[in-house]
Amino acid sequence: MQQLSGLDASFLYLETANSPMHIGGLAIYDPSTAPGGAVGFKQIMSNVLQRAHRVATMNNVLLEVPLRLDHPYWRSNGEFDPEFHIRHIALPKPGDWRQLCIQASRLHARPLDRARPLWEMYIVEGLDNVEGYPPGCFALISKMHHAAIDGASGVEIAAAIHDLSPDYESALSPEPVPKDREPGNFELIWRSQLNSIKTPGRILEVAKNTVPGFAKMLTGLARGRLSRVTDIPRTRFNTNVSPHRVFTAVEVELAKIKQIKDAVTDVTVNDVALAICGGALRRYLDSKGELPERSLVAMAPINVRTKDKEGTAGNQVSQMTVRVGSNIADPLDRLTKVHRGTRQAKQLTVAIGAKTMTDYAQFVPSTLTASAAKLYSRLGMANRIKPAYNCVITNVPGPQIPLYFTGAKMLSSFSLGPPIDGMGLFHGLGSYCGKFNISVSACREMMPDPAFYAQCLQESFDELLAATAQKKPQPSRKKTKKKRSKKVAKKVSRKKTAKKATKK
Numbered sequence: 001m002q003q004l005s006g007l008d009a010s011f012l013y014l015e016t017a018n019s020p021m022h023i024g025g026l027a028i029y030d031p032s033t034a035p036g037g038a039v040g041f042k043q044i045m046s047n048v049l050q051r052a053h054r055v056a057t058m059n060n061v062l063l064e065v066p067l068r069l070d071h072p073y074w075r076s077n078g079e080f081d082p083e084f085h086i087r088h089i090a091l092p093k094p095g096d097w098r099q100l101c102i103q104a105s106r107l108h109a110r111p112l113d114r115a116r117p118l119w120e121m122y123i124v125e126g127l128d129n130v131e132g133y134p135p136g137c138f139a140l141i142s143k144m145h146h147a148a149i150d151g152a153s154g155v156e157i158a159a160a161i162h163d164l165s166p167d168y169e170s171a172l173s174p175e176p177v178p179k180d181r182e183p184g185n186f187e188l189i190w191r192s193q194l195n196s197i198k199t200p201g202r203i204l205e206v207a208k209n210t211v212p213g214f215a216k217m218l219t220g221l222a223r224g225r226l227s228r229v230t231d232i233p234r235t236r237f238n239t240n241v242s243p244h245r246v247f248t249a250v251e252v253e254l255a256k257i258k259q260i261k262d263a264v265t266d267v268t269v270n271d272v273a274l275a276i277c278g279g280a281l282r283r284y285l286d287s288k289g290e291l292p293e294r295s296l297v298a299m300a301p302i303n304v305r306t307k308d309k310e311g312t313a314g315n316q317v318s319q320m321t322v323r324v325g326s327n328i329a330d331p332l333d334r335l336t337k338v339h340r341g342t343r344q345a346k347q348l349t350v351a352i353g354a355k356t357m358t359d360y361a362q363f364v365p366s367t368l369t370a371s372a373a374k375l376y377s378r379l380g381m382a383n384r385i386k387p388a389y390n391c392v393i394t395n396v397p398g399p400q401i402p403l404y405f406t407g408a409k410m411l412s413s414f415s416l417g418p419p420i421d422g423m424g425l426f427h428g429l430g431s432y433c434g435k436f437n438i439s440v441s442a443c444r445e446m447m448p449d450p451a452f453y454a455q456c457l458q459e460s461f462d463e464l465l466a467a468t469a470q471k472k473p474q475p476s477r478k479k480t481k482k483k484r485s486k487k488v489a490k491k492v493s494r495k496k497t498a499k500k501a502t503k504k
Contacts, residue, residue, distance in 0.1 A: 009071040011146040020111040024416040034407025070192035078179035091126035118145035233292035238387040244444035263468035278324030279460030299389040320345040382422035391425040
């Protein structure tokens with residue numbers, strides 16, 4: 001039995017009827033690579049059951065502390081019910097991309113059952129007319145609560161149920177999953193009191209490690225070395241969300257994203273993706289007559305998981321606040337400004353300390369957070385107060401080698417995220433096997449035309465690619481410094497040699 005961290009528990013407290021706080025994925029597979037050229041639903045259930053012992057999240061249930069005096073616990077409930085968690089559906093004809101997006105949106109809008117392990121899988125057949133994929137493919141739509149995983153740990157969990165070749169062991173019997181005893185209410189209350197006694201000491205320890213960072217940040221802001229993002233405009237995405245969702249995605253060649261990256265000095269793949277999103281938001285809002293004069297601002301999560309925490313579930317994230325350049329018409333100028341903004345945001349994050357948010361989250365009172373979240377939603381505070389961000393843009397790189405699920409080759413992998421009150425637009429960036437995609441989850445009331453937004457993303461990418469096509473790859477400043485240092489070393493060596501020759 002393991003207690004949730006403050007950050008993990010916050011995703012439970014922030015959940016409302018209109019904002020289920022789970023994240024998910026949509027992967028498309030080609031079953032022709034599987035032994036026999038086909039994959040059956042019973043094979044999939046058997047394969048997942050065999051691997052369930054590798055992923056604690058698949059077997060853990062929530063154990064609430066009475067009166068919410070403390071954060072909940074994860075308790076192993078033994079083997080899960082496969083017929084409840086793994087479900088089988090099919091698209092009606094013609095089985096195209098739009099139908100798949102609608103089905104993913106509807107499934108993603110439904111909250112998870114907190115009485116069971118907080119995840120679900122849906123096998124979707126009938127993908128016979130999805131452009132770019134062979135007939136007979138199937139999709140896997142997955143949902144897992146954000147309290148259990150973040151983007152990075154989600155990739156690690158996906159790795160546990162996939163193989164590196166079509167061959168997989170189908171005859172293995174599932175390993176038994178241990179079941180934790182269920183403590184009584186008195187024991188849980190006693191534990192909460194012990195934690196309360198320890199809290200002041202923990203706060204002092206965290207403060208000792210973080211106060212220097214805050215002092216460094218304040219000094220940097222006062223002297224102009226650091227800067228914060230302010231004056232965030234209000235958009236249609238910054239009101240209360242409805243319970244309805246939309247999903248879409250755009251997939252391009254990763255090599256072309258890197259081609260854009262190499263055209264501008266020191267720019268990263270993440271900078272390119274942010275600039276593409278900025279261009280798409282500019283197009284979309286301009287078409288509605290709602291484009292603000294100031295740039296939209298994105299919240300960009302940062303993985304702060306240390307090496308000793310690799311392979312563990314839960315959330316180990318901080319965040320950056322970055323402008324996406326939606327107020328800039330020229331694509332190259334937008335990319336340059338986005339890069340400058342991400343560099344400043346990173347400097348601010350480094351000054352404070354990347355893990356500061358996760359360190360302090362554990363001290364937030366559980367009852368206060370849950371009550372505040374419900375009151376915030378009920379009073380429609382997102383419609384009244386100044387937005388902290390306009391949208392979320394999160395980047396989780398995936399493997400660049402083929403993965404197989406029950407023998408079927410994964411062709412594409414997209415991500416789904418939680419639109420919430422005040423921030424009803426979520427971009428999930430991902431890469432897999434030479435492809436790069438931007439996945440979009442949004443409130444249906446805020447974005448009734450997701451196909452048009454996908455078109456905006458594609459046009460923004462095409463525009464940026466065309467603008468950088470004529471530019472030669474620019475060397476990194478770090479590489480330039482290395483080259484200069486080598487040249488200096490050679491000059492010094494030549495001078496020494498010349499002096500020795502003169503003396504002789």
